[in-house]
Amino acid sequence: MSVPEAGAKPPTSSDVARLAGVSRSTVSYVLNSPPGVRVSAQTRERVMLAVRELGYAPSAPARSLRSGNSDVVLFPLPLQPMGQLLEAFIDELTEALNRHELSLLIHADRTSRGADAARQWAALRPLAVMAESNRLTGGAVDVLKRAGVRAIFAWGREEHPDVPTAIFDNRDTGRVAVRHLIDRGHRRLACLVPSGPLAFLGEERWAGAQAAAEDAGVSLRRVDVGYVREDVLAIVRQWQRESEPPTAVFAGNDDFALMIISALRECGWSVPDDMAVVGADDLPFCDLVWPRLTSVSMHTRTMGSGASDAITTLIRGRDYRPGGRMVVHPRVVVRESG
Amino acid sequence: MSVPEAGAKPPTSSDVARLAGVSRSTVSYVLNSPPGVRVSAQTRERVMLAVRELGYAPSAPARSLRSGNSDVVLFPLPLQPMGQLLEAFIDELTEALNRHELSLLIHADRTSRGADAARQWAALRPLAVMAESNRLTGGAVDVLKRAGVRAIFAWGREEHPDVPTAIFDNRDTGRVAVRHLIDRGHRRLACLVPSGPLAFLGEERWAGAQAAAEDAGVSLRRVDVGYVREDVLAIVRQWQRESEPPTAVFAGNDDFALMIISALRECGWSVPDDMAVVGADDLPFCDLVWPRLTSVSMHTRTMGSGASDAITTLIRGRDYRPGGRMVVHPRVVVRESG
Numbered sequence: 001m002s003v004p005e006a007g008a009k010p011p012t013s014s015d016v017a018r019l020a021g022v023s024r025s026t027v028s029y030v031l032n033s034p035p036g037v038r039v040s041a042q043t044r045e046r047v048m049l050a051v052r053e054l055g056y057a058p059s060a061p062a063r064s065l066r067s068g069n070s071d072v073v074l075f076p077l078p079l080q081p082m083g084q085l086l087e088a089f090i091d092e093l094t095e096a097l098n099r100h101e102l103s104l105l106i107h108a109d110r111t112s113r114g115a116d117a118a119r120q121w122a123a124l125r126p127l128a129v130m131a132e133s134n135r136l137t138g139g140a141v142d143v144l145k146r147a148g149v150r151a152i153f154a155w156g157r158e159e160h161p162d163v164p165t166a167i168f169d170n171r172d173t174g175r176v177a178v179r180h181l182i183d184r185g186h187r188r189l190a191c192l193v194p195s196g197p198l199a200f201l202g203e204e205r206w207a208g209a210q211a212a213a214e215d216a217g218v219s220l221r222r223v224d225v226g227y228v229r230e231d232v233l234a235i236v237r238q239w240q241r242e243s244e245p246p247t248a249v250f251a252g253n254d255d256f257a258l259m260i261i262s263a264l265r266e267c268g269w270s271v272p273d274d275m276a277v278v279g280a281d282d283l284p285f286c287d288l289v290w291p292r293l294t295s296v297s298m299h300t301r302t303m304g305s306g307a308s309d310a311i312t313t314l315i316r317g318r319d320y321r322p323g324g325r326m327v328v329h330p331r332v333v334v335r336e337s338g
Numbered sequence: 339m340s341v342p343e344a345g346a347k348p349p350t351s352s353d354v355a356r357l358a359g360v361s362r363s364t365v366s367y368v369l370n371s372p373p374g375v376r377v378s379a380q381t382r383e384r385v386m387l388a389v390r391e392l393g394y395a396p397s398a399p400a401r402s403l404r405s406g407n408s409d410v411v412l413f414p415l416p417l418q419p420m421g422q423l424l425e426a427f428i429d430e431l432t433e434a435l436n437r438h439e440l441s442l443l444i445h446a447d448r449t450s451r452g453a454d455a456a457r458q459w460a461a462l463r464p465l466a467v468m469a470e471s472n473r474l475t476g477g478a479v480d481v482l483k484r485a486g487v488r489a490i491f492a493w494g495r496e497e498h499p500d501v502p503t504a505i506f507d508n509r510d511t512g513r514v515a516v517r518h519l520i521d522r523g524h525r526r527l528a529c530l531v532p533s534g535p536l537a538f539l540g541e542e543r544w545a546g547a548q549a550a551a552e553d554a555g556v557s558l559r560r561v562d563v564g565y566v567r568e569d570v571l572a573i574v575r576q577w578q579r580e581s582e583p584p585t586a587v588f589a590g591n592d593d594f595a596l597m598i599i600s601a602l603r604e605c606g607w608s609v610p611d612d613m614a615v616v617g618a619d620d621l622p623f624c625d626l627v628w629p630r631l632t633s634v635s636m637h638t639r640t641m642g643s644g645a646s647d648a649i650t651t652l653i654r655g656r657d658y659r660p661g662g663r664m665v666v667h668p669r670v671v672v673r674e675s676g
Binding site for chain 2: 094107110228262289
């Protein structure tokens with residue numbers, strides 16, 4: 001087992017220059033390819049040989065302190081869990097940023113806010129930061145700007161007063177789910193409001209669902225439910241005792257849609273004939289079960305490439321339009337369950 | 339909409355020192371709390387006031403260049419997708435590292451390997467790097483050591499020749515799943531080998547499943563299956579036509595366990611009476627469906643805190659024992675499905 005000896009000195013660009021027999025600026029030209037500078041293929045090769053020989057790693061921090069040349073877009077992990085959407089979003093954003101030779105770094109502390117958080121992020125000297133609207137207080141924005149961050153992009157439910165924002169309103173998710181069920185002819189609806197780690201989402205989606213039902217003058221009942229299957233089973237058994245049970249349910253998310261379908265079957269009701277079920281998040285398993293699950297999609301893939309477009313536009317120093325914000329509209333992916 | 343003006347100069351620790359009326363070293367003592375140095379509460383407060391007033395963000399890069407004082411543990415996103423396990427693992431590792439005042443940074447490029455990858459990681463001047471064994475070539479380890487990375491921790495199926503390794507062998511997952519079914523009295527088994535993004539896992543798990551069946555002299559058939567529910571349905575229909583179909587199936591992962599249960603029900607077979615089903619990964623939904631899903635768990639939570647222990651031990655410059663490796667053993671979480 002081997003760890004590097006403390007105090008072992010990393011090779012510098014001077015060491016590379018010495019070994020390659022070129023100047024330090026030539027090393028820098030080869031490694032940074034600034035516009036307007038040309039280096040012969042032969043020189044480039046000599047430098048790269050020396051880089052490999054010495055195991056030289058150009059220091060992004062040093063570079064960024066010298067020339068503001070960081071290529072890092074920093075994405076602090078959201079305050080709230082993203083569940084299965086996290087990896088898809090990261091991959092899409094990374095791929096889109098890589099096309100602009102930008103790297104995505106994820107800061108894993110998901111508790112800090114405001115100027116404290118911004119100081120941690122700024123310490124990494126990123127070129128751009130994409131963070132939740134409600135973590136970017138005025139103080140935070142100030143810290144980031146003073147640290148030379150070129151692009152600050154917010155996301156969340158509310159538009160940020162000072163920086164461009166991608167708006168994802170989970171009330172829209174509830175709204176389109178309930179509208180879809182109403183369009184299908186349902187008049188007695190239920191909406192599950194799950195507890196557990198994603199409870200905040202449940203409340204927002206409920207608010208949208210309620211608004212849509214009121215608009216249409218349709219009955220919608222709120223059903224609070226714990227993250228245990230016995231709760232879900234109890235709800236279905238209760239419906240079976242009623243003379244006019246709901247005919248359709250918006251389950252709040254796909255996990256609960258799966259649970260409610262499983263519980264309905266356990267009780268001998270069929271989906272969608274006895275009860276239509278709609279989930280949200282459009283997780284991969286929606287396509288894999290019987291009946292396939294109708295779900296509200298937030299377009300993780302579109303979000304990633306949209307965010308990348310906004311960030312690169314900001315870095316180039318141009319306003320991001322329209323109106324400094326992009327609104328992500330959820331839509332219903334219709335399958336057999338409802 | 340506002341972006342920071344290019345060229346706006348971030349405040350320095352000298353600016354903070356001037357405003358607070360103290361020396362630069364005092365600012366550094368307050369911000370870095372080195373062992374053996376005491377600063378009065380009053381002075382500390384004056385410095386922190388100046389920090390806030392100026393919006394000063396100490397630069398981790400600058401600090402690490404100066405004193406090797408980075409607090410960053412870098413985790414490059416794995417070459418292979420982690421799916422739902424990613425967020426749980428990140429959260430557990432972050433929490434454990436935070437107890438040691440270390441921060442977790444995730445590098446989102448999941449394509450690079452070897453010295454090229456190491457140069458990217460080293461540019462961030464991390465204190466520690468935790469990466470897949472097969473990305474840490476000799477050249478990569480060299481680059482990281484020369485860049486002053488204090489702890490290099492590998493993980494993967496194979497033990498790394500030069501650095502301590504956390505070993506997660508997916509063959510063990512297949513092995514314990516099949517052993518469990520044999521212990522339950524099953525003698526005709528099937529193992530699904532899923533295609534799609536997690537195909538590599540399927541092959542490894544199949545290898546372990548096969549070894550366990552051979553050891554016990556029990557029949558195990560390999561069933562290749564695409565990531566579409568029609569494939570899974572076709573498999574069940576085929577079994578229904580057989581005079582001696584398998585009595586138990588290891589589904590390769592929980593998603594496929596869910597699909598196969600859904601397909602079995604669609605065809606009128608009950609779980610576990612007509613067919614026992616075991617999944618792998620122990621995803622949250624295992625507890626939420628009927629019947630609850632028996633699954634092989636890799637202990638994401640244990641992995642996170644174990645990795646943190648190993649990394650902090652390495653940073654302190656002590657060997658990580660036993661034998662420079664930790665082996666993560668999967669176990670079966672028994673529920674009703676098999």
